[in-house]
Amino acid sequence: MLQIITTKAEMQQIATAIKVQGKTLGFVPTMGALHNGHLNLIARSIEENDITVCSIFVNPTQFNDPSDLERYPRPVEADVEKLQRAKCDYLFMPSVEEMYAKGETWHLDLGYLENILEGAFRPGHYQGVTQIVKKLFDIVQPTNAYFGQKDFQQVMVVKKMVELFNLPVNIIRCPTVREEEGLAMSSRNVHLSDSEHKLALKLSQTLTFIKNNRLTTGLSDVLNEAKTQLTSPPIVLEYLVIVDGATLNEITAWEQSKEPVALLAAKVGKTRLIDNMVL
Structure with missing residues (x-):
C-alpha cells in the first residue's frame, strides 16, 4: 500500500528505521508526470531492494527558463495511481517551502561537466540538479538510486556529486524506455502536437x-x-555530438572510445527534447 509523505522529518524517520532493520532502500527521484520510463526504474528498484521510495518534486532551481517551469506537467492524481499500481512503497512529495529555505545558496565545483552540452544550453541547470539530489539523498538515505539513460550527462553529474561528498549510495543507470515508434519517453512529449x-x-x-x-x-x-x-523546420538542432561515454569528451575517430555515445538536443516546435544512444 503506497504511503504518501510530505515532510522531510517524517521521510527521514521512515528511512532511518528501514536502514536500522538492515533493509535495502531503492530510490527513484522524479519530477512527476510519470511515464513507462519512470515505472521501469521503479520496477527495477522493487526487484533489487527491500523497500522502494519514489519522489515527486518539480525543482525550481534547475529551470533557467521560468516559462519552462510554468509549463512543466503536474498530473498528481494520475501519478499516484500509477505508483499504487506499480506497488511502490513510499511517495515523498514535499512542497518547495519544505525543501528550500529563503535565500538559500549552493555551488558545487563540477568541473567541465557543468559547462558542456546540456550545461552550455541550460546554464545553472546542474547546480540545481545536484542541489536537490543531495537534499533528497540526505533525507531518503538510499542504498541504490535509479536514473534513466536518457539523461546521460545528468547521471554522470550525479555520480560526480556522490564522489565529491563520498555518499554511501550506488547510482544505477537504466536503459532509455522508448515509445513503440522509437521516441524516447519524456514528460515533455505531452506538449507535442500530432505532427510534431x-x-x-x-x-x-x-x-x-x-x-x-x-x-x-x-x-x-x-x-x-x-x-x-x-x-528541417520545425526541428531546430541544438547539438549532435559523438563522445566518449566515460568522459563526455568529443571524439573524432571511433577507436578513441570503448563506449562511444551519440547525444543530441533539439527543439521540435516549442518543445525541447534530448536523446542519446550508446553505440
Whole structure:
C-alpha cells in the first residue's frame, strides 16, 4: 500500500528505521508526470531492494527558463495511481517551502561537466540538479538510486556529486524506455502536437542511423550526414555530438572510445527534447 509523505522529518524517520532493520532502500527521484520510463526504474528498484521510495518534486532551481517551469506537467492524481499500481512503497512529495529555505545558496565545483552540452544550453541547470539530489539523498538515505539513460550527462553529474561528498549510495543507470515508434519517453512529449510528434521520431531515427553506420563509415562522415537529417523546420538542432561515454569528451575517430555515445538536443516546435544512444 503506497504511503504518501510530505515532510522531510517524517521521510527521514521512515528511512532511518528501514536502514536500522538492515533493509535495502531503492530510490527513484522524479519530477512527476510519470511515464513507462519512470515505472521501469521503479520496477527495477522493487526487484533489487527491500523497500522502494519514489519522489515527486518539480525543482525550481534547475529551470533557467521560468516559462519552462510554468509549463512543466503536474498530473498528481494520475501519478499516484500509477505508483499504487506499480506497488511502490513510499511517495515523498514535499512542497518547495519544505525543501528550500529563503535565500538559500549552493555551488558545487563540477568541473567541465557543468559547462558542456546540456550545461552550455541550460546554464545553472546542474547546480540545481545536484542541489536537490543531495537534499533528497540526505533525507531518503538510499542504498541504490535509479536514473534513466536518457539523461546521460545528468547521471554522470550525479555520480560526480556522490564522489565529491563520498555518499554511501550506488547510482544505477537504466536503459532509455522508448515509445513503440522509437521516441524516447519524456514528460515533455505531452506538449507535442500530432505532427510534431511524428517529426520528433527523426531524433531516434538519426541516432539509429549513426549506430548502424558506425562499422562501415568514418565518424565525421556519419556525423555530417546525421546532422543533415535534423535540419528541417520545425526541428531546430541544438547539438549532435559523438563522445566518449566515460568522459563526455568529443571524439573524432571511433577507436578513441570503448563506449562511444551519440547525444543530441533539439527543439521540435516549442518543445525541447534530448536523446542519446550508446553505440
